[in-house]
Amino acid sequence: MRSKIFLYLFLFMSLICLYLVVSSGKMAKANSARVTKLENEINLLKDSVQESNLKVMDMQYFSLENNDDALAYFEHLNIDDPARYIADKLLETNTKKGDNPLVPYEGMQNDFKINKIKILNHKWILTDFSDGKYWGELLIKYELKDDLGVDFILLDHLLYTESN
Template structure:
């Protein structure tokens, strides 16, 4: 009787060891598969990040900050960030009562004001304007003078048709 109990215990222990071996082996395969999948996703994300980085560099191509030749025009002036200074001066034109004087349209819902500004180089600005419902774009010529005043001249304008 004792020998049968030991035999049963031995068979039970062997089955338990076999079960743990198979379970561990399956778990190892699953973890290896997960690691390989995560490595693939990381590589895809790296490629995506590099693509986005190249797109950002493309978008920054036409900016005053990345145009050393245009920035050279302002070396003699004591301005830390000429692009921001020019944007601030352009936004000051919004402070007048009524429509912005650079926008050649009368606001339909309210007054037309300049919203977004992109300083392209030492001569041109792209700007977006809106009255809340209608919107358009402007190309503005500007001149930053030695006394730090800025003259703005409207070069082109576009008002989008409402939809």
């Protein structure tokens, strides 16, 4: 009787061991497939991030912040952030009653005001203006003087027509 109990116990333990070996093999295979899938996703994300970085660098090519030669033009003025200073001075032209004096059009719905500003280098600014319904763009030449005053000269402009 005692030998039969040991025999059944041995068979039961053998079945448990067999089950554990088979299931651990399947788990290892599943985990390996999951790791491979995650590695592929990581590689896709790395490519996507690299592509995005290239696009950002491309968009920042024409900007004062990334142009060391243009920034050297302002070194003697001791301004921490020349782009922000010039943008603030340009936005001050919006505070006047009526249309912005740099916009050569009369507002049709409201007054034309400058919305977005892109400082290209130490001489030129590209801006967007709108009255809420109509919009356009300006190319402005500017000069930052030693007394920190800024002169703005309109070089070119366009007003988009409303499309139906």
